Amino acid sequence: xxxxxxxxxxxxxxxxxxxxxxxxxxxxxxxxxxxxxxxxxxxxxxxxxxxxxxxxxxxxxxxxxxxxxxxxxxxxxxxxxxxxxxxxxxxxxxxxxxxxxxxxxxxxxxxxxxxxxxxxxxxxxxxxxxxxxxxxxxxxxxxxxxxxxxxxxxxxxxxxxxxxxxxxxxxxxxxxxxxxxxxxxxxxxxxxxxxxxxxxxxxxxxxxxxxxxxxxxxxxxxxxxxxxxxxxxxxxxxxxxxxxxxxxxxxxxxxxxxxxxxxxxxxxxxxxxxxxxxxxxxxxxxxxxxxxxxxxxxxxxxxxxxxxxxxxxxxxxxxxxxxxxxxxxxxxxxxxxxxxxxxxxxxxxxxxxxxxxxxxxxxxxxxxxxxxxxxxxxxxxxxxxxxxxxxxxxxxxxxxxxxxxxxxxxxxxxxxxxxxxxxxxxxxxxxxxxxxxxxxxxxxxxxxxxxxxxxxxxxxxxxxxxxxxxxxxxxxxxxxxxxxxxxxxxxxxxxxxxxxxxxxxxxxxxxxxxxxxxx
Numbered sequence: 147x148x149x150x151x152x153x154x155x156x157x158x159x160x161x162x163x164x165x166x167x168x169x170x171x172x173x174x175x176x177x178x179x180x181x182x183x184x185x186x187x188x189x190x191x192x193x194x195x196x197x198x199x200x201x202x203x204x205x206x207x208x209x210x211x212x213x214x215x216x217x218x219x220x221x222x223x224x225x226x227x228x229x230x231x232x233x234x235x236x237x238x239x240x241x242x243x244x245x246x247x248x249x250x251x252x253x254x255x256x257x258x259x260x261x262x263x264x265x266x267x268x269x270x271x272x273x274x275x276x277x278x279x280x281x282x283x284x285x286x287x288x289x290x291x292x293x294x295x296x297x298x299x300x301x302x303x304x305x306x307x308x309x310x311x312x313x314x315x316x317x318x319x320x321x322x323x324x325x326x327x328x329x330x331x332x333x334x335x336x337x338x339x340x341x342x343x344x345x346x347x348x349x350x351x352x353x354x355x356x357x358x359x360x361x362x363x364x365x366x367x368x369x370x371x372x373x374x375x376x377x378x379x380x381x382x383x384x385x386x387x388x389x390x391x392x393x394x395x396x397x398x399x400x401x402x403x404x405x406x407x408x409x410x411x412x413x414x415x416x417x418x419x420x421x422x423x424x425x426x427x428x429x430x431x432x433x434x435x436x437x438x439x440x441x442x443x444x445x446x447x448x449x450x451x452x453x454x455x456x457x458x459x460x461x462x463x464x465x466x467x468x469x470x471x472x473x474x475x476x477x478x479x480x481x482x483x484x485x486x487x488x489x490x491x492x493x494x495x496x497x498x499x500x501x502x503x504x505x506x507x508x509x510x511x512x513x514x515x516x517x518x519x520x521x522x523x524x525x526x527x528x529x530x531x532x533x534x535x536x537x538x539x540x541x542x543x544x545x546x547x548x549x550x551x552x553x554x555x556x557x558x559x560x561x562x563x564x565x566x567x568x569x570x571x572x573x574x575x576x577x578x579x580x581x582x583x584x585x586x587x588x589x590x591x592x593x594x595x596x597x598x599x600x601x602x603x604x605x606x607x608x609x610x611x612x613x614x615x616x617x618x619x620x621x622x623x624x625x626x627x628x629x630x631x632x633x634x635x636x637x638x639x640x641x642x643x644x645x646x647x648x649x650x651x652x653x654x655x656x657x658x659x660x661x662x663x664x665x
Contacts, residue, residue, distance in 0.1 A: 185303040187250065188276060191269065192299075196277040197648055198362050199369035204274035205232040205335050206370060207461065208247075210377055210384065212236030212333070219370070219388045220325070221363040225350035227317075228343050228359060230278070231325055231336045238288035238331040247271060248284060248295050248310055271335070272297070279337035280344070283314045285322045290330035294322065342642050354640050363389055368445040371396045376460040398455055398465065398484050400442055405429035407530075409523060414515050416496060421512060422488040425523035430482070430530050446652060448481040452527075454520070456497075456506050457488045463499060469508050471517050474524070475618070475658070483527035485520060548654065549587075549594050563591070568635035569628075586631035589624060594655065614655035621661035629656055629663060 196204075202219060209217045214236035222229050239247060250272050275282040276299065285294040296311040296318070314322065318338060325334050348355050367388040375395035377384055386393040400406050411424035431439050444451035444466070451466040453476070466484070468474040489497050489506075498507035508516055549570070551562045563570060569590060572583045593614040615625035629650055636646035650656050650663035 184306055184308055188299055188302055191250070191273040192276040194273050194277060196274055198278060199366040201274035201278050202230070202232065202366050203370060203373050204270040206374060206386065208271060208335075209234035209236055209333070210374070210382075210461075212238075213382075214332070214384060216385045217387070218390075219363075219366065219386075221360065221366075221389055223350070223356050223359050225352065226344045226348045227338070228340055229321060229336060229338045230340065231321070231334060233325050233332070233334050235327070235329055235332040238333055239286040239293070240288050241293040243288075244284060244286050244293050244295055245310065248282075248297065250308075275335070275337060278341055280339035280341070281318070281337070283318050283322070283336040283338070284333065285314075285326070285336070286333040287326075287331050292326065294319075342644055358640065358642065358645070360389075365445075367391065367393055368396070372398070372445055372465055373462045375462070376457070380460065382460075396441070396444060398444060398451060399426040399486060400428055400438075401426075403429060403434075403438070405433040407526060409519070409526070412515070412519065414512055416490075416493055416509060416512060419490040419493060421490070421493070423485065423516070423519055425483070425485045425519055427523060427526045427530060428482040428484065449476050449478065449654070450652060450657070452476060452480050452483055454485045454487055454516070457486065458494070458499065459491050460488075463489075464506055468520065469506070469516065471513070471520055474517075474520060476654070479528040479531050480524045481527065482530055483520075483523040485523055487516075549590050568632050568639060571639070572631070572635040583631055583635075586628045590628050593628075615659060618658040619660065621656070621659040625656070625659055626661050629659075629661055633663065 206217055206219070209232060212234070214234035216235045218231075218233045220229075220231045220233065222231075248271070250269055271284075272282070275297075280299045282297040283294065284296075285292055287293070294313050296314045298309075298311060301309055301311070313319075318336065321336060321338075322334055325336075326332075343355065343359070350356075370386060370388065371378070371393045374386060374393070375397055378386060378393065378395040379397075406429060407427040409425040409427070411422065413420040413422055415421075428442060434442065442448075446466065453466045453468045454464065455462060455466065456464040468476070493509075496509045498505075500506075548564055549567050551564050565571070565574070569583060569587045573587050615622060621629065632653070633646050633650060636649055637643060641649065647663045656663060
């Protein structure tokens, strides 16, 4: 629906035609102009579900599209006046090009784009920015002359008009002056009045919120290293920095390691082009140093990084997912299986690439082939773990993710309660556990007994593992109650409500369920 709406806004929707004397002619129709109301459109674009790292990645897309060689992501803490900026030395824009770039859906998905363009719908800059800040300012120079435009969402909603401001206020101009260089070309995208930080209780000396702000910068750095790894190492190499630190590329396939198993690559035909698929089985822990093992786990940990990796024009769209393939879910014995899929940009529609460039739906005709390749990779990965490996998940992963910690020191299987889990911490507070927390904890432990991890250790292979809370789909009352307790524990521990929901979305088993955390 959103894609169709954007087509109407950008004027790319088709006009009915009929045949007259053997020729197709447009049929005149009566119509009304039904433009979207600004406040409603802003609310829609602001609620597309961007995390801060994925929103920043959308801005970096634009910098790479204009062949920037240097891209700097700045996070500056100033309490309620904190700001984030992406600065590049790309082509820059004229005043007319800047206005077009700031216009919502000025170019639809059917518009002709250059081979370097990573966009699709023409809303990435606006939707990503509106999801994170109430003020978006872009300043750009193409031939030595700087042009600046600003979206103030309070003004848009108050006036009921898309009033794109020329220039910026004095405080914003002062920030822009700090960020401009003397090259005569490039672009600055600046977010001010950040969502979640403009409350009465946030001040410059709020150490807890400041720590959270810079933790988001660290998460962003890891995310960018994963999404843009090919641009940090390939022929179109660029220097990407977050807070002055060079972003390190993360290769999920450990391509240069001598012990990686590469399964035969395949070119799958799709509408006159080809989808390149190559499966990798990573080395077991015994063949990796501790540093290699920890880095190979990735930003989300071993369990969440297994599966397909979808690339579009070398930009990572989806990292670690089994694409809804029937009977395929995340299990420890498949941790070493990772599959690269390169899709041509012209097949976006067939793959259902969304506005955020963060999810895909495989074309029906390719699903049997992807299933076959995945099953082979999973079987090989399970064999590596069964005969040579050690269980990696729930040992080196996110300490907030799992209720159990499973280890095998000296050939003994040891299962311990994860003391870092928010519900466990809530139950063990010095003031005494609340009955509801203890009840939720017990239910969570019942639902997440690490059967799969134990099975890998004992080299069994059955297909009757229990499904936590009944399996993927809408969450039932029991799952919602446990999730609610975890959410409250995360918030009371210092996370913002948005960050707590974001954490729940990636925490098993809630990553496979739909509830308030996924809305």
